Amino acid sequence: MSSEQIRYNGRVAIVTGAGAGLGREYALLLAERGAKVVVNDLGGTNSGEGASTRAANLVVDEIKLKGGIAVADYNSVVDGAKIVETAINNFGRVDIVINNAGILRDRSILKISEQDWDLVHDVHLKGSFKVTQAAWPHMKKQNYGRIIMTSSNSGMYGNFGQANYSAAKMGLIGLANTVAIEGEKYNIHCNVIIPTAASRLTQGVLPDILFDELKPQLIAPVVAYLCHESCEDNGSYIESAAGWAAKIHSVRSKGCVLRTSIGQDIITPEYVKSVWSKVTNMKDAQHVNSIGEASGYLLEVMENLKQRKIDGFEDNFKYSAKDLILYALGIGATVKNANDLKFLYENDPDFHAIPSFFVLPGLLLSLTTNLVASGLPEGKADLTNILHGEQYLEICDEVPTSGNLTSTGQVFDIMDKSSGAVVVTNTNSFDENGRLLIKNQSSIFVVGAGKFGGKKDPIDGVIPIVPAPKRSPDASIRYNTSVDQAALYRLSGDLNPLHIDPNFSMMAGFKTPILHGLCSMGFSVRAILAKYANNNPSLFKCVKVRFAAPVIPGQTLQIDMWKESKRIHFVTSVVETGKNVITGAYVDLKQVVAKL
Numbered sequence: 212m213s214s215e216q217i218r219y220n221g222r223v224a225i226v227t228g229a230g231a232g233l234g235r236e237y238a239l240l241l242a243e244r245g246a247k248v249v250v251n252d253l254g255g256t257n258s259g260e261g262a263s264t265r266a267a268n269l270v271v272d273e274i275k276l277k278g279g280i281a282v283a284d285y286n287s288v289v290d291g292a293k294i295v296e297t298a299i300n301n302f303g304r305v306d307i308v309i310n311n312a313g314i315l316r317d318r319s320i321l322k323i324s325e326q327d328w329d330l331v332h333d334v335h336l337k338g339s340f341k342v343t344q345a346a347w348p349h350m351k352k353q354n355y356g357r358i359i360m361t362s363s364n365s366g367m368y369g370n371f372g373q374a375n376y377s378a379a380k381m382g383l384i385g386l387a388n389t390v391a392i393e394g395e396k397y398n399i400h401c402n403v404i405i406p407t408a409a410s411r412l413t414q415g416v417l418p419d420i421l422f423d424e425l426k427p428q429l430i431a432p433v434v435a436y437l438c439h440e441s442c443e444d445n446g447s448y449i450e451s452a453a454g455w456a457a458k459i460h461s462v463r464s465k466g467c468v469l470r471t472s473i474g475q476d477i478i479t480p481e482y483v484k485s486v487w488s489k490v491t492n493m494k495d496a497q498h499v500n501s502i503g504e505a506s507g508y509l510l511e512v513m514e515n516l517k518q519r520k521i522d523g524f525e526d527n528f529k530y531s532a533k534d535l536i537l538y539a540l541g542i543g544a545t546v547k548n549a550n551d552l553k554f555l556y557e558n559d560p561d562f563h564a565i566p567s568f569f570v571l572p573g574l575l576l577s578l579t580t581n582l583v584a585s586g587l588p589e590g591k592a593d594l595t596n597i598l599h600g601e602q603y604l605e606i607c608d609e610v611p612t613s614g615n616l617t618s619t620g621q622v623f624d625i626m627d628k629s630s631g632a633v634v635v636t637n638t639n640s641f642d643e644n645g646r647l648l649i650k651n652q653s654s655i656f657v658v659g660a661g662k663f664g665g666k667k668d669p670i671d672g673v674i675p676i677v678p679a680p681k682r683s684p685d686a687s688i689r690y691n692t693s694v695d696q697a698a699l700y701r702l703s704g705d706l707n708p709l710h711i712d713p714n715f716s717m718m719a720g721f722k723t724p725i726l727h728g729l730c731s732m733g734f735s736v737r738a739i740l741a742k743y744a745n746n747n748p749s750l751f752k753c754v755k756v757r758f759a760a761p762v763i764p765g766q767t768l769q770i771d772m773w774k775e776s777k778r779i780h781f782v783t784s785v786v787e788t789g790k791n792v793i794t795g796a797y798v799d800l801k802q803v804v805a806k807l
């Protein structure tokens with residue numbers, strides 16, 4: 212406990228409405244501790260009628276009787292300059308202003324007359340402004356001032372029958388906010404007290420048991436401290452009652468970005484409705500300290516929109532030779548083909564990953580985090596309604612045969628396709644030196660999540676599918692998949708039960724488990740490398756596919772290919788049904804090595 216007594220020697224304080232209740236307690240306490248006090252009170256009724264010198268005089272007498280120094284002032288706070296004049300004429304300065312005067316004219320909204328409104332605003336809001344403004348030049352000149360505005364829980368939370376009073380009391384918080392900012396450089400502090408006290412304003416409003424404990428003298432020390440030179444608060448709202456005090460501040464929810472790029476300038480009310488629970492979710496709400504901070508965050512939102520970053524996710528992806536081999540087996544590489552040994556045997560002098568292996572860091576990031584769901588209006592997605600729609604993979608730099616990659620992912624676009632929502636995610640994977648090695652873009656089709664009022668078309672940067680040329684294919688390769696294909700492929704990391712669990716696949720609307728889309732894509736990439744790159748994975752640049760229909764493990768895949776310079780277009784179909792399962796697809800090679 213500090214041993215130094217808090218004193219106000221040499222300080223001059225104005226307390227408005229000091230004839231009774233809280234104002235009287237403030238005046239008595241400050242005077243007792245050495246301040247010279249202007250005891251202002253118009254002496255009217257609690258609804259603002261009449262005037263009398265009695266109330267102020269009684270308090271001044273009480274102060275003088277205890278050896279303090281005080282002078283009475285009977286002006287209305289609306290004549291703030293006159294009150295300040297009283298201080299200057301009698302004591303030569305003004306250091307403290309406690310704007311405390313108030314009246315009530317309670318009526319429900321329909322019955323409030325304009326006079327009820329104006330009078331309440333005049334006394335509370337305009338009065339506080341007038342006294343503060345008149346004191347300002349003196350405080351500024353002496354480079355010191357302490358101002359208190361009196362607000363109320365009726366303003367903070369509303370109170371039936373007090374619309375005029377609530378509005379004025381909230382107005383005082385706004386007034387204090389700006390006075391605090393303008394006064395900062397002159398050492399003029401302005402804080403808000405939100406008292407609940409037994410006074411003539413609250414008698415009859417509060418229950419008796421509470422009323423009896425709400426002694427104004429229990430709040431006075433809190434206000435006195437706020438008025439002391441040692442108090443560093445400026446712009447604080449302090450609530451106090453019944454021997455308790457607390458700071459209040461407003462918070463803002465994390466909010467929700469309503470568009471996916473800076474170029475999108477149409478937002479529908481339907482979309483707003485669909486994301487309303489995100490807009491109003493207060494879980495990660497934060498206090499905003501200033502208008503600068505408030506708009507600073509908006510700038511951050513703009514910057515993220517420019518870079519098309521909505522929410523960021525991060526994950527590590529550690530892999531070894533064993534993972535490359537398991538993946539290669541999962542997409543049909545076989546020792547029966549001598550050319551495949553370099554994908555299956557770690558001691559092969561040319562041991563390599565099949566490049567499509569590197570879809571895994573992006574995919575696993577999506578599977579292990581909330582990435583896809585975070586893009587959806589409802590913020591929810593579960594594996595029973597998720598299908599892999601499209602995939603783009605680009606190898607940006609040489610990728611080693613083992614490593615520990617860091618992947619960062621963001622939702623890049625969201626489309627409303629009516630039958631479903633398409634969430635497009637971008638994932639970049641970096642090595643331990645921060646070198647960007649891999650880019651993935653996945654479009655996830657969330658069946659049944661459409662019709663949320665979102666846009667239909669993709670933004671720039673969503674990599675489009677490209678239809679195959681109209682002519683007959685330049686080459687075709689067939690691969691059998693095994694009935695255990697999904698059971699084997701899933702060991703590479705995508706453990707989605709859709710691919711193995713008959714009950715689960717039924718729930719998702721499939722008669723039997725379906726093959727991973729990326730497994731069919733892996734088969735297709737193998738075919739193109741075999742046909743156009745002499746099985747040399749280093750020639751691979753990128754692949755883009757659309758998964759147009761599901762494949763059942765055990766079906767035969769036919770990959771039809773068209774060579775257009777270094778781009779190999781392809782369509783993959785199921786031989787048994789004749790159905791196209793991968794469409795609009797291509798692989799870009801650094802160089803084509805093929806004899807046609």
Ligand SMILES: CCCCCCC[C@@H](O)CC(=O)SCCNC(=O)CCNC(=O)[C@H](O)C(C)(C)COP(=O)(O)OP(=O)(O)OC[C@H]1O[C@@H](n2cnc3c(N)ncnc32)[C@H](O)[C@@H]1OP(=O)(O)O
Nearest residue numbers: 577583598599600601628630656707727728758759760761
């Ligand atoms: C949370 C973690 C993330 C998980 C990642 C993935 C994990 C994996 O385990 C999951 C998988 O591997 S699932 C297996 C692979 N995928 C598939 O089998 C899906 C096959 N595709 C389909 O069934 C339909 O195309 C279907 C159902 C997708 C769409 O068919 P329809 O509803 O009939 O749509 P349609 O009427 O043809 O077209 C409507 C609009 O949607 C666009 N579109 C169609 N297919 C798309 C697709 N595959 N991807 C993206 N967009 C697609 C159409 O262009 C059309 O758009 P518009 O109206 O603007 O023209």
